[in-house]
Amino acid sequence: MHAIIEIGYLIATLSFLGGLKFMSSPKNAKTGNAIAAMGMVLAVVLTFIAALTAVVPYTNLVIMCLAIAVGTVIGKRLSDKVEMTGMPQLVSLFNATGGGCAMLLGLVEANQMDVSTAILGNKILLIAGLITGAVALTGSIIAERKLAGKVKDRRTKAVIFSARILLGSMLLLPVLYFIGIIPIGFTAFMYILAAVAMVYGVLFVLPIGGADMPVVISLLNSITGIATAFAGFVYGNKVMIAGGIFVGAAGILLTLLMCKAMNRSLLKVLAGTFKKSTNGAVEEEQEIKEISISETAMSLSFAQKVAIIPGYGLAVAQAQHMCGQLQLLLEKRNTQVDYIIHPVAGRMPGHMNVLLAEANVAYSHLKEMDEGNENMAQYDTVLVIGANDVVNPAAENNPDSPVYGMPIIRAHESKQVIVMKRSMGKGYAGVQNDLFGLDNCSILFGDAKVSLQEILNQLKLI
Amino acid sequence: MDTPTFHQTTTNSLSMDFINQHIQEIYFVIFCVFIGIEVIANVPAILHTPLMSGANAISGVILVGAIIVMLRVPADDYLNLTLGGIAVFLGTLNISGGFFVTGRMLKMFNPKK
Numbered sequence: 203m204h205a206i207i208e209i210g211y212l213i214a215t216l217s218f219l220g221g222l223k224f225m226s227s228p229k230n231a232k233t234g235n236a237i238a239a240m241g242m243v244l245a246v247v248l249t250f251i252a253a254l255t256a257v258v259p260y261t262n263l264v265i266m267c268l269a270i271a272v273g274t275v276i277g278k279r280l281s282d283k284v285e286m287t288g289m290p291q292l293v294s295l296f297n298a299t300g301g302g303c304a305m306l307l308g309l310v311e312a313n314q315m316d317v318s319t320a321i322l323g324n325k326i327l328l329i330a331g332l333i334t335g336a337v338a339l340t341g342s343i344i345a346e347r348k349l350a351g352k353v354k355d356r357r358t359k360a361v362i363f364s365a366r367i368l369l370g371s372m373l374l375l376p377v378l379y380f381i382g383i384i385p386i387g388f389t390a391f392m393y394i395l396a397a398v399a400m401v402y403g404v405l406f407v408l409p410i411g412g413a414d415m416p417v418v419i420s421l422l423n424s425i426t427g428i429a430t431a432f433a434g435f436v437y438g439n440k441v442m443i444a445g446g447i448f449v450g451a452a453g454i455l456l457t458l459l460m461c462k463a464m465n466r467s468l469l470k471v472l473a474g475t476f477k478k479s480t481n482g483a484v485e486e487e488q489e490i491k492e493i494s495i496s497e498t499a500m501s502l503s504f505a506q507k508v509a510i511i512p513g514y515g516l517a518v519a520q521a522q523h524m525c526g527q528l529q530l531l532l533e534k535r536n537t538q539v540d541y542i543i544h545p546v547a548g549r550m551p552g553h554m555n556v557l558l559a560e561a562n563v564a565y566s567h568l569k570e571m572d573e574g575n576e577n578m579a580q581y582d583t584v585l586v587i588g589a590n591d592v593v594n595p596a597a598e599n600n601p602d603s604p605v606y607g608m609p610i611i612r613a614h615e616s617k618q619v620i621v622m623k624r625s626m627g628k629g630y631a632g633v634q635n636d637l638f639g640l641d642n643c644s645i646l647f648g649d650a651k652v653s654l655q656e657i658l659n660q661l662k663l664i
Numbered sequence: 665m666d667t668p669t670f671h672q673t674t675t676n677s678l679s680m681d682f683i684n685q686h687i688q689e690i691y692f693v694i695f696c697v698f699i700g701i702e703v704i705a706n707v708p709a710i711l712h713t714p715l716m717s718g719a720n721a722i723s724g725v726i727l728v729g730a731i732i733v734m735l736r737v738p739a740d741d742y743l744n745l746t747l748g749g750i751a752v753f754l755g756t757l758n759i760s761g762g763f764f765v766t767g768r769m770l771k772m773f774n775p776k777k
Contacts, residue, residue: 214764218722219703225715226706228773235718239763242725246759248733259739265749266734273756281765286772292765293717300723302756306751310733310744364716420716426723432727435689443689444696445725451700452719456712463709551712559772568710627688 210248211441217241218445222452225456228565245441246270267307286560290549294419297426298342304335304429305396311436312392321462322380324436325388329376331432332392333399338426340403349549357409365405368398398658414471415476416550417460421468424453425467453527456551465597465608488639493646495653499660505582507538509574511611512558514548515588515624516650522561524654525587529563531661540581540609541567542574544592571611581616586637587650588622596636619643622650714769727755733736 217237224234284292308331347353378384427449434442461468529539548554593613596603614637615617637643707715730751737744
């Protein structure tokens with residue numbers, strides 16, 4: 203019996219790995235997801251079977267089955283209901299549930315543990331799992347609230363100072379406890395640690411800028427994985443250790459990749475600092491050329507090659523479907539249309555690709571930043587829709603700019619740039635965009651969805 | 665865990681004993697880290713959001729631990745039954761939501777013919 207369960211766990215572990223591996227191509231990714239999900243079901247079912255060989259109270263089984271049934275249904279409903287633009291928030295929320303599970307598990311295990319015989323190593327692992335889980339729980343909730351625009355950045359000295367104190371005490375308290383300076387029971391101590399770690403999770407994410415939230419979510423995701431691995435050690439359960447470590451490693455790697463795409467160091471992200479422009483007050487006056495809808499339509503109708511650079515603004519305006527229609531119409535007129543996508547366009551790396559895929563834009567039309575930049579001079583018209591910082595030439599030629607060094611799409615090298623914007627409001631980074639003042643750039647004010655619809659109407663007439 | 669044959673009885677320090685007892689797990693973790701990074705490194709940027717979401721679902725394997733802990737709770741220990749029940753619920757939510765949402769995202773990458 204034992205051997206069968208161990209082999210089952212091994213298969214589950216391999217399925218996680220295979221699932222992640224299959225995610226490397228859009229064609230197989232769906233299969234990969236299904237394989238990993240199947241492995242997960244296998245692992246859970248096996249744990250149940252192992253349990254049934256022992257005597258388990260009826261009450262416990264009922265509670266567990268109920269919890270699993272309700273959890274499955276709610277999870278399915280939440281994921282069916284979510285808008286594609288709200289995807290990053292939901293991922294963050296689900297991450298919070300994983301962290302919460304890890305934290306509660308630590309508490310219950312501490313309540314159950316025979317403290318007199320439990321070895322020190324297990325207690326330390328339990329504490330580590332509890333703390334990481336609690337931080338992931340509250341941190342992810344704050345990250346979700348921030349992405350939803352419900353919580354603002356609080357970069358005050360008090361917050362940062364308290365966060366450091368809490369971080370210090372999370373490291374120091376266990377040491378003091380094990381030396382014997384804190385004379386309370388292990389269970390009570392665990393509750394205190396859980397409370398401290400939950401408050402720390404909040405204070406840890408509060409000062410970090412909204413633009414950095416994807417990085418933070420990825421990091422918290424990684425932390426949940428590590429919490430899972432710690433719990434896996436406590437039970438000597440290899441499927442938990444392996445699953446947790448895979449997620450932990452993947453999360454850290456993704457975090458670093460994202461930081462690279464934004465040219466930010468992870469430490470700067472965590473410190474919540476954004477390099478202030480050294481001569482911020484003396485921003486040059488820009489001369490901005492406005493363009494009308496009919497001029498835009500005209501320009502598109504004469505173009506041979508058109509590029510669309512989408513940003514989060516497009517997603518917010520729900521204009522991705524219009525974009526798809528525009529592309530079809532232009533293609534009928536023998537105009538080539540490409541989408542050039544910045545690695546961090548949208549709210550997460552690859553989020554924009556999901557949004558465009560939702561609008562049925564074929565995969566072959568999506569160009570990555572480097573490919574787009576190489577051929578930029580060939581494009582007759584470049585439409586920038588709801589993107590701002592990722593096309594700011596200041597990133598390349600103004601060392602004083604806060605975005606300096608960030609890889610950008612060089613839209614300014616094309617023959618003509620039309621930027622669709624609602625207003626002259628600044629982008630996520632809050633920086634003036636040098637692109638708007640250039641000779642080959644004009645701005646079309648208005649809601650992207652409405653503008654695109656009108657461009658479509660006019661193009662049909664031309 | 666078996667004690668390796670090369671175990672040195674002369675080193676009696678706590679840390680050495682700990683390492684000796686857990687050497688297999690330590691190997692296991694190191695291999696997992698490398699395999700994990702190796703597998704993820706080849707995923708193109710366009711699939712990073714589904715990847716993050718899928719990895720998130722996998723971290724829901726913590727549910728296995730929650731079930732194990734629930735099995736040990738006495739049937740009249742209502743506090744722990746409640747906490748454990750919530751843990752099982754949260755773990756399941758993490759798994760089911762994570763895989764369903766990833767599936768929904770990925771479905772969009774195959775445009776209907």
